[in-house]
Amino acid sequence: DQQVKQNSPSLSVQEGRISILNCDYTNSMFDYFLWYKKYPAEGPTFLISISSIKDKNEDGRFTVFLNKSAKHLSLHIVPSQPGDSAVYFCAASRQGNLIFGKGTKLSVKP
Amino acid sequence: DSGVTQTPKHLITATGQRVTLRCSPRSGDLSVYWYQQSLDQGLQFLIQYYNGEERAKGNILERFSAQQFPDLHSELNLSSLELGDSALYFCASSVDPHNTEAFFGQGTRLTVV
Numbered sequence: 001d002q003q004v005k006q007n008s009p010s011l012s013v014q015e016g017r018i019s020i021l022n023c024d025y026t027n028s029m030f031d032y033f034l035w036y037k038k039y040p041a042e043g044p045t046f047l048i049s050i051s052s053i054k055d056k057n058e059d060g061r062f063t064v065f066l067n068k069s070a071k072h073l074s075l076h077i078v079p080s081q082p083g084d085s086a087v088y089f090c091a092a093s094r095q096g097n098l099i100f101g102k103g104t105k106l107s108v109k110p
Numbered sequence: 111d112s113g114v115t116q117t118p119k120h121l122i123t124a125t126g127q128r129v130t131l132r133c134s135p136r137s138g139d140l141s142v143y144w145y146q147q148s149l150d151q152g153l154q155f156l157i158q159y160y161n162g163e164e165r166a167k168g169n170i171l172e173r174f175s176a177q178q179f180p181d182l183h184s185e186l187n188l189s190s191l192e193l194g195d196s197a198l199y200f201c202a203s204s205v206d207p208h209n210t211e212a213f214f215g216q217g218t219r220l221t222v223v
Contacts, residue, residue: 034211034212041217043114043116043202043214043215044153044200044214045214046213046214049211089152089153095207097158097166097168098155098202099155100145100154100155102152103152
């Protein structure tokens with residue numbers, strides 16, 4: 001049973017436009033949600049997180065939105081840049097146990 | 111550079127063998143986490159240590175074990191290796207035990223032949 005789901009395996013966006021990456025979860029007991037970016041042959045890089053008591057967190061070009069009633073979170077990247085091309089993982093944390101989705105491959109085209 | 115160091119970067123070994131993967135967390139981080147990423151799977155949580163004590167356990171096989179030493183570095187021991195154990199093994203560390211912002215190492219790619 002997959003507790004964290006990223007239903008889009010890939011997403012292609014034009015440079016300068018908005019990228020929206022989506023994630024759904026099933027366990028209402030998660031207390032933190034995180035987004036990671038991963039390049040091939042490298043470890044995941046932390047991007048941004050949000051506590052379950054908030055509904056939005058912003059850091060530069062990255063904004064994470066949390067909709068607890070829908071058990072849904074999204075990562076917005078504005079404006080998208082070619083260097084953002086990577087696999088993005090959504091993760092949910094409960095008492096230290098970080099559960100990852102399977103990732104969405106973002107391609108930003110010049 | 112995340113500050114988390116994993117060695118070795120690559121490891122090739124035969125079935126039935128035993129290997130040890132090493133992780134040095136970021137300076138000041140007390141929590142260490144181990145994850146496995148297979149070809150067709152996402153990142154699977156294996157185990158967490160906080161300040162030397164096991165804190166959380168995920169999908170870790172009985173053939174696998176880990177420990178965190180007084181200097182906070184951690185080792186993941188994989189024994190009786192099978193072909194299906196071939197994967198990328200990541201270590202991550204964080205200051206707190208709740209994993210609100212974990213930093214990952216570059217991973218160890220294990221190939222079992």
